[in-house]
Amino acid sequence: MRLDKALAQAFPTLSRARLQALLAEGAVSREGQILTSGSAKAQPGLHVVCLPPVAPALPQPEAIPLMVLYEDADLIVIDKPAGMAAHPAPGCETGTLVNALLAHCGDSLSGIGGVARPGIVHRLDKDTSGVMVAAKTDRAHAGLSALFATHDIERTYIALTRGAPSPASGRIQTQIGRSSSDRKKMAVLRSGGREAITDYVVQNAFAVPAKAGAAPLAARVACTLHTGRTHQIRVHLASKGAPILGDAVYGSGSPALSVKAAVAEAGLTRQALHAAVLGFVHPVTGENLRFETAPPPDMAALEALLAAL
Template sequence: MSDEPLIEDDEPTVLEARLEAGGTRLDKALTGIFPALSRARLQALLAEDAVSRDGQTVSSGSAKAQAGLYTIILPPVISATPAPEAIPLTVLFEDADLIVVDKPAGMAAHPAPGSETGTLVNALLAHCGASLSGIGGVARPGIVHRLDKDTSGVMVAAKSDRAHAGLSALFAAHDIERTYIALTRGAPSPSKGRIETLIGRSSSDRKKMAVLRSGGRNAVTDYVVQRVFGLPAKAGGAPMAARVACTLHTGRTHQIRVHLASKGAPILGDQVYGSGSPATAVRAAIVEAGLARQALHAAVLGFVHPVTGEPLRFETAPPPDMGELERLLEAL
């Protein structure tokens, strides 16, 4: 690979290089075979599960490197500074240090190729002005966690650097209450349980995440089936759909979507992990409800205020598309 600047693109860039001999720290060894990437950048990519060796995810930069073929999934980069945009926000809480909002589906958390404008960052820059924390970088000021663009729900952003550092520490320690509501095809079995797996990049499609037998990072989700829809006529049969509450104990990319799919109950409307087709009646309900995304809503976010020490907890109901779909499913 050359030292030329990396080209921006709408799709992730896949880099590959072979390390002939190991023994040194992995992050240091990788700078030798990927000279266009700084050591700090490589450490960040390792933490994001974007690096693999011979198809197995590696995440510790301090571990000893081993010989093999290394692959890096380099996410698209936005270089332009985002501009403030007067986008209405549903603000649940705000003080001098942080702001909590109910993010709508269809709004990206921060600028990225294909979503350069209209993001939460653009809205926050207009709403908060110069008070927004700059620790997240030029393109991601104030952002300490993310929801997928098409996932709705509660998000917190930092307005001060001390809040940014404190919130980041809470998320790193998983000392955050996070519960999501999902509408699924069928229902996971048993009706209540814990899903604990390794999650990392799929070996068959490096743009997707997957449950892995080895490599990846530990991911823990507790779930409970709150309601089932379209009960079968025969005893022991599977329902057509379900409402499932998922509580995160870790925060891996696409964790809930991957975990529910691994239980044979993918989220309705999920175009990436929703393999298989719902029942005809469920498909009709999705169309009638106008659901054009995965039916996933971040309903609860609870944490201790990193500056004041005040316990905070926020809860919002799923937006109209999910609410209408659930109403239609109840009639099955």
């Protein structure tokens, strides 16, 4: 019998999924030896399962500084720094935007999204910087969610890419879903998935070879989202042969040595992607709101270095 199945019979209060997680965490042993594979054959002997302390059901407030662009009784707009996750998740339970918002807004945050992500109606990847909005009331939460569901939101991102997409402007319209080779990644699919639409324009091309028709070594690309699929811009630009610089997941291939040196000198340790513009109609007051921020220092430094190539 498989070990996880045998343990589930021996510990009926624990699911196989829970036991598999405990195995992965090194919390299961047999005769003092740590076991990690649930698919291994169960062996006779004394098995011990060490249950870690129960984590709090609710995220805890943390006094993390926020760059607030706008705030009223119903919503708050912030410029999220790179490195901050939107909400708690396994392996990232603290230091998130939710923890910061709980401290900043207190009990006024909306809870429609569940206890794990109060007030969050959309998210940016942990290592993507830029403008985000969060709801402080249920009414605002419902209204913002409806706007995102119907794509009645203005969203423009700035990316620094290896090479440049061709042509210099256009629309990328594909199906995006989980990669069949790596379930942690998204991919452009021939069938299945969900429709994803990105308009892009190359704003600046860097280190353009003298040879006619040759591609630049890097570029600044503005991308406007018409849908909001997971990793959409990162996947779409990679599909055009111009992955985002610093993207460890979708940035296959190495940039030119001069570009690689610029990335290192700028201190960029994440994908060079910034949510620069967020515009929407206030779901409660009906006011037209639009917010725009410049890329943070790591991207700004990289762009200056690329411009000097």
